[in-house]
Amino acid sequence: MTPAEGWRRLSPCKWRLACLLFVLAVLLIGGLAAWRHARDGDLLRSDPDKALADPALRESAVAIARPVFAGRCAGCHGDAGQGVQALGTPDLTDGDWLYGTGAPGEIEYTIRFGIRAGGRHSWNLAAMPAYATLRPYADEPIPPLTPAEIEDVTQFVLGLSGRVENAAAAGRGAILYQGKGGCFDCHGASAEGDPSIGAPNLRDGIWLFGGNKAAIHASIARGRAGVMPAFDPLLSPLETRSLAIFLAARARNPNPDKAP
Numbered sequence: 619m620t621p622a623e624g625w626r627r628l629s630p631c632k633w634r635l636a637c638l639l640f641v642l643a644v645l646l647i648g649g650l651a652a653w654r655h656a657r658d659g660d661l662l663r664s665d666p667d668k669a670l671a672d673p674a675l676r677e678s679a680v681a682i683a684r685p686v687f688a689g690r691c692a693g694c695h696g697d698a699g700q701g702v703q704a705l706g707t708p709d710l711t712d713g714d715w716l717y718g719t720g721a722p723g724e725i726e727y728t729i730r731f732g733i734r735a736g737g738r739h740s741w742n743l744a745a746m747p748a749y750a751t752l753r754p755y756a757d758e759p760i761p762p763l764t765p766a767e768i769e770d771v772t773q774f775v776l777g778l779s780g781r782v783e784n785a786a787a788a789g790r791g792a793i794l795y796q797g798k799g800g801c802f803d804c805h806g807a808s809a810e811g812d813p814s815i816g817a818p819n820l821r822d823g824i825w826l827f828g829g830n831k832a833a834i835h836a837s838i839a840r841g842r843a844g845v846m847p848a849f850d851p852l853l854s855p856l857e858t859r860s861l862a863i864f865l866a867a868r869a870r871n872p873n874p875d876k877a878p
């Protein structure tokens with residue numbers, strides 16, 4: 619019996635059953651698509667900061683974001699988003715933010731436009747000057763520091779996280795920090811950092827490029843200007859929004875499916 623003959627031989631009763639199953643399947647698939655469409659619309663229409671507090675929207679965002687993060691972000695930020703010091707990528711799970719306070723809207727902005735990524739909207743308000751060069755900073759006339767001064771200011775920065783090696787040098791470094799070096803201008807008078815320009819906190823023990831003496835010395839002598847690519851328009855608005863809510867939620871709770 620060929621398949622066609624098999625269909626013809628179905629009794630009217632079985633035909634009805636087959637039709638019913640077919641209609642049910644179509645309704646199910648259509649319903650699912652409509653639900654997803656409505657959910658995606660809700661995520662896009664919502665204020666990203668409010669969506670974080672809405673359990674249903676947050677769960678949807680996390681589900682959409684996880685595979686996108688694995689495919690697009692983990693290569694630089696690490697599988698769990700913990701950062702890779704050799705690449706100068708920040709830990710995205712620790713609640714410590716270079717830019718802003720970790721609100722989803724702020725994170726979304728960084729993902730869309732990047733950091734020093736070249737675009738008009740990209741974050742590019744400051745970079746770390748290279749103090750061992752003749753012209754440490756392109757944007758402002760900041761004077762170079764001598765090798766001895768760089769050593770002193772390195773000792774001062776070590777001391778900020780409780781690791782004084784040479785108190786006299788650290789004392790001279792403190793004066794350079796507030797004076798000739800101009801460090802206070804970007805990192806703040808108490809080295810607490812400035813999240814409006816992406817200048818890191820230097821006293822919290824969290825390091826973008828490494829916190830041992832050699833890494834701190836290299837940051838000061840050679841400068842730093844990490845680049846985060848812009849993902850607009852590589853990612854859809856829904857993917858970007860979902861990533862921002864996911865990262866904001868995970869920085870507040872390691873299990874972002876639960877309450878932030």
Ligand code: HEC
Pocket residue numbers: 687690691692693694695705706707708710714715716717718725728729733816826843844845846847849861865
């Ligand atoms: C090519 C490497 C690279 C890729 C890919 C990348 N990033 Fe980044 N990202 C960086 C670097 C480097 C920085 C830090 C830049 C700096 O020094 O200020 C950064 C910074 C960030 C920040 C700012 C964190 C803060 O503390 O304010 C966020 C948020 C971020 N990345 C999210 C993402 C997301 C989400 C993706 C995937 C869509 C992604 N990144 C992909 C390199 C990358």
Ligand code: HEC
Pocket residue numbers: 706744745746747749755771772775795799800801802803804805815816817818820824825826827828834837838842843844845
């Ligand atoms: C014009 C602003 C500016 C000035 C002045 C400045 N910094 Fe920075 N500094 C930054 C920025 C921005 C970064 C982060 C660079 C990046 O993300 O790539 C940074 C990074 C650093 C880092 C690396 C931090 C880490 O987490 O790895 C150290 C250390 C540092 N600065 C120390 C100093 C000291 C000491 C001085 C003074 C001698 C100084 N900075 C002056 C803007 C500045």
